[in-house]
Amino acid sequence: MPASSLETIVSLCKRRGFVFPSSSVYGGLSSTWDYGPLGVELKNNVKRAWWKRVVHEREDMEGLDAAILMNRLVWKYSGHEATFSDPMMDCRACKTRPRADHVFAAQKGRDPKGIAEINAAIDAKELSCPKCGSKDLTQARPFNLMFKTSVGPVDLGDDSGLVYMRPETAQGIFVNFGNVLDTMRRKLPFGIAQIGKAFRNEITPGNFTFRTREFEQMEIEYFVRPGEDEAAHEMWIAERKNWYLGLGMNPDNLRVREQEKHELAHYAKRCVDLEYRFPMGWSELEGIANRTDFDLKSHSRSPENPDAVGELKYFDQEQKKHLVPYVIEPSAGADRATLAFLCDAYEDALVKEPPAEETARLRELVESFARSVGRREGMAADVKQRLVSSAESIAAGLPGTLPQLIGLMEDSEAATIEVMKKVRGVGEKIAEEHTRTVLHLHPRLAPVTVAVFPLKRNDARLVEMARGLKRDLQKSGIRAVYDDTGAIGKLYRRQDEIGTPWCITVDFQSLDDQTVTVRDRDSMAQDRVKATELGNTFATRLA
Ligand code: GAP
Numbered sequence: 001m002p003a004s005s006l007e008t009i010v011s012l013c014k015r016r017g018f019v020f021p022s023s024s025v026y027g028g029l030s031s032t033w034d035y036g037p038l039g040v041e042l043k044n045n046v047k048r049a050w051w052k053r054v055v056h057e058r059e060d061m062e063g064l065d066a067a068i069l070m071n072r073l074v075w076k077y078s079g080h081e082a083t084f085s086d087p088m089m090d091c092r093a094c095k096t097r098p099r100a101d102h103v104f105a106a107q108k109g110r111d112p113k114g115i116a117e118i119n120a121a122i123d124a125k126e127l128s129c130p131k132c133g134s135k136d137l138t139q140a141r142p143f144n145l146m147f148k149t150s151v152g153p154v155d156l157g158d159d160s161g162l163v164y165m166r167p168e169t170a171q172g173i174f175v176n177f178g179n180v181l182d183t184m185r186r187k188l189p190f191g192i193a194q195i196g197k198a199f200r201n202e203i204t205p206g207n208f209t210f211r212t213r214e215f216e217q218m219e220i221e222y223f224v225r226p227g228e229d230e231a232a233h234e235m236w237i238a239e240r241k242n243w244y245l246g247l248g249m250n251p252d253n254l255r256v257r258e259q260e261k262h263e264l265a266h267y268a269k270r271c272v273d274l275e276y277r278f279p280m281g282w283s284e285l286e287g288i289a290n291r292t293d294f295d296l297k298s299h300s301r302s303p304e305n306p307d308a309v310g311e312l313k314y315f316d317q318e319q320k321k322h323l324v325p326y327v328i329e330p331s332a333g334a335d336r337a338t339l340a341f342l343c344d345a346y347e348d349a350l351v352k353e354p355p356a357e358e359t360a361r362l363r364e365l366v367e368s369f370a371r372s373v374g375r376r377e378g379m380a381a382d383v384k385q386r387l388v389s390s391a392e393s394i395a396a397g398l399p400g401t402l403p404q405l406i407g408l409m410e411d412s413e414a415a416t417i418e419v420m421k422k423v424r425g426v427g428e429k430i431a432e433e434h435t436r437t438v439l440h441l442h443p444r445l446a447p448v449t450v451a452v453f454p455l456k457r458n459d460a461r462l463v464e465m466a467r468g469l470k471r472d473l474q475k476s477g478i479r480a481v482y483d484d485t486g487a488i489g490k491l492y493r494r495q496d497e498i499g500t501p502w503c504i505t506v507d508f509q510s511l512d513d514q515t516v517t518v519r520d521r522d523s524m525a526q527d528r529v530k531a532t533e534l535g536n537t538f539a540t541r542l543a
Pocket of ligand 1: 167168169170200202209210211212213214215216217219284285286287329331332333334335336337
């Protein structure tokens with residue numbers, strides 16, 4: 001069963017060292033996360049796979065790593081200073097600050113034409129606070145999403161040292177267009193790729209690492225002759241979709257969605273979103289926009305931009321004239337892609353049936369939980385209905401529904417029901433012995449590729465051979481770890497839970513014939529392989 005809720009993924013991430021709440025020793029900082037030892041490996045693998053595919057394996061791409069802090073004028077002429085904002089209003093009654101355009105759209109059934117129309121509706125008392133229903137609302141004001149900081153040793157309290165933390169990596173690419181063109185002697189079409197941090201003071205961050213204020217983007221700006229932009233756009237939509245699928249993403253969980261006219265950013269002629277079916281619903285994974293010649297023109301010297309030192313244009317040898325290229329921009333989030341791969345890979349599976357009396361005891365408790373929820377006062381009707389129907393179907397299907405019970409045991413609403421403590425007391429033990437959690441990550445993404453165990457940790461010969469194998473694999477570029485901190489079955493389960501595709505066990509036969517068992521995470525099949533062939537075997541499987 002795949003992850004039914006984001007809570008299941010959050011819990012695994014915390015338990016197994018993928019992602020921790022940031023600055024937790026001081027109570028944390030809302031919606032900020034730190035990637036732990038396994039998370040950093042996973043996210044690095046996602047970024048590496050992206051770079052390999054879009055830079056190294058193509059003939060028409062170059063890489064870049066631009067600075068986060070840039071001249072403020074970049075953000076003036078990109079349009080971010082004026083337009084990168086959300087309209088907010090305050091509710092004087094309950095002191096919340098909702099997004100005014102969202103409230104307008106929800107209550108009037110269409111998007112507002114601008115802030116003036118929102119404010120007219122507020123004045124006419126046509127809008128109400130989505131939290132408390134009051135119509136005592138302030139006027140909507142634009143709230144810019146760019147984080148400000150200042151350069152230099154002294155903050156003089158004015159704007160003289162003001163710079164922004166970049167809200168997208170894209171502008172670093174546009175302002176380097178001329179540098180890359182000149183130094184790399186590129187001809188159109190060609191693209192520039194960049195991976196890096198971006199910062200947005202999001203009003204409503206949330207859903208774990210899906211929307212945060214500090215995140216990493218993987219962006220491409222692909223420059224083409226005007227007129228060749230639409231074909232290039234189609235090429236990138238197919239290419240980017242295939243990248244996710246090639247790394248094992250379930251095609252049923254990935255879709256292409258055309259943005260409607262009113263959704264388009266000010267610079268875009270067309271934009272297509274790749275959406276993933278996250279536990280909270282279909283949501284944007286990557287946007288692929290046709291930005292036309294908007295950005296290169298904006299950063300070129302003109303009557304509208306007297307600050308630029310020159311023009312960002314291209315001399316077309318074929319046409320013997322200068323032109324301003326059009327740009328196709330596939331813009332992905334490294335954190336979002338990592339989260340999507342995690343959700344997609346997650347599975348709780350029953351591996352063996354528990355004894356009938358244990359199942360009967362658990363069934364009784366889950367039924368009792370369903371009855372308690374039914375009697376509970378003050379619980380929202382939709383939550384009640386969800387918990388009751390899920391508990392009833394789990395109880396009816398046990399032991400086959402043990403994986404679903406794991407999800408219910410991690411549900412924060414379910415935890416508020418007293419009898420859930422008893423369900424967990426019995427259920428967790430049965431689940432521990434009879435189910436396994438597996439991350440079916442693509443081998444190229446898995447934080448650890450191979451784990452090596454000695455059958456017995458108190459036998460020096462087994463330990464020495466296992467440690468030697470680990471070292472040899474690591475030398476040949478395969479991420480390997482050694483572990484002897486439990487019985488083999490337990491070690492397999494631990495590696496399954498973090499997505500390690502292969503485990504090697506060194507046993508007594510290994511000492512005689514130099515073969516080891518290689519256990520496959522997904523099929524759980526075990527093969528005997530010559531120790532000398534391990535490096536080649538895994539390198540071939542990873543290629
Ligand atoms: N240069 C175009 C651009 O930045 P965007 O749709 O705002 O477009 C591109 O962002 C991608 O960056 C999104 O599809 C998403 O994957 C990621 N992203 C944007 N805001 C994010 C946030 N607050 N937290 C995590 N990822 C975010």
